[in-house]
Amino acid sequence: MAAVADYGLDAPLVVKRMFHRGAWTLAFALAVFLINRNLYPGPAARILLVLGGIGAIFLAIGGVMVWSSRVAKLQLRERLIDSLALQPDDKVLDVGCGRGLMVIGAAKRLKSGKANGIDVWNAQVLSGNSPEAAKENAKLEGVSDRVRIENCDARKLPYPDNHYDVVMSSLAIHNLPEADERDQAIREMWRVLKPGGRLLIFDILHTGAYAQVLREAGAADVSLSPIGFLWCMPTRSLLARKA
Numbered sequence: 483m484a485a486v487a488d489y490g491l492d493a494p495l496v497v498k499r500m501f502h503r504g505a506w507t508l509a510f511a512l513a514v515f516l517i518n519r520n521l522y523p524g525p526a527a528r529i530l531l532v533l534g535g536i537g538a539i540f541l542a543i544g545g546v547m548v549w550s551s552r553v554a555k556l557q558l559r560e561r562l563i564d565s566l567a568l569q570p571d572d573k574v575l576d577v578g579c580g581r582g583l584m585v586i587g588a589a590k591r592l593k594s595g596k597a598n599g600i601d602v603w604n605a606q607v608l609s610g611n612s613p614e615a616a617k618e619n620a621k622l623e624g625v626s627d628r629v630r631i632e633n634c635d636a637r638k639l640p641y642p643d644n645h646y647d648v649v650m651s652s653l654a655i656h657n658l659p660e661a662d663e664r665d666q667a668i669r670e671m672w673r674v675l676k677p678g679g680r681l682l683i684f685d686i687l688h689t690g691a692y693a694q695v696l697r698e699a700g701a702a703d704v705s706l707s708p709i710g711f712l713w714c715m716p717t718r719s720l721l722a723r724k725a
Contacts, residue, residue: 487619489580491547491608493713494608500540501540504539546714554712559652566650568648570591573646574588575597575649577649578600581611582599582617582619586616586629598629598632598646607657616631645674649675650683664691665695684720693706701722706720
C-alpha cells in the first residue's frame with residue numbers, strides 16, 4: 483500500500499486524557515454497580531447511569547477530537563483555501579504550519595507560485611510535529627518543489643515588508659500564551675502581506691481580538707465567520723484584505 487500524508491492528531495495529550503478519563507469512569511461505575519447491585523439495586527443502577535453517562539461524554543469528546551483531526555480538518559482546509567481565491571503565481575506564507583496541512587493544500591493550487599511554511603514545532607499541540615514530517619507530507623503530496631519549510635517565530639518574521647500575496651494561519655496563534663505576543667504575531671503577518679493581499683486566520687478563541695488588531699493596523703475589509711465547534715471548541719475563521 484502506498485504511503486499517504488499524515489497531518490497528525492491535534493492536542494494529542496488532551497485526546498489521550500479524554501479517553502483515559504472515559505475508560506476509568508466507566509470502569510469505576512461498573513465496579514460500583516457489580517459490588518452493590520444485590521444489596522442496593524436501585525441506587526447501584528442510578529450510580530451506573532450517572533457515572534456511565536459522564537464516562538461516555540469523555541469518550542465522545544475524545545472521538546470527536548480524533549474525527550476533527552483525521553477527517554474534518556481536511557475538509558475544512560479546502561473550504562478555507564477556497565476563500566482565498568489563490569492565483570497560480572501567488573507567494574504564500576503559512577504561519578504555524580505544523581505537519582503541513584495548509585501550506586501543502588495551498589501549494590496544490592499553485593503553478594509557478596511558492597508556499598512557505600514556518601513553525602517552532604511544539605509536540606504538545608500536534609502529534610509527530612516536526613519539520614521533517616511536513617517535508618515528508620509535501621513529498622507524498624507531490625508538491626516538494628513548491629513548498630519550503632522553515633523554523634521561525636511568528637512574533638518576529640524574517641521577511642521584508644509587503645512580501646507575500648497570501649498569509650494564513652490555522653490553529654496556531656492561540657498557542658502563544660500572552661495577548662501581547664498574539665497581537666505581535668498578527669501585526670507581523672500583516673506587515674509581510676503585500677497591498678491587495680489576503681490574510682486568513684482559523685483559530686479557537688481570540689479571533690475577535692485578532693480582528694481588532696487588524697483594524698487598528700489599517701485593515702478596512704475584515705470579516706469573521708460564524709462560530710463552529712470542531713475539536714469541541716469554538717472555532718472561527720477571519721479573512722482580511724490589505725489596501
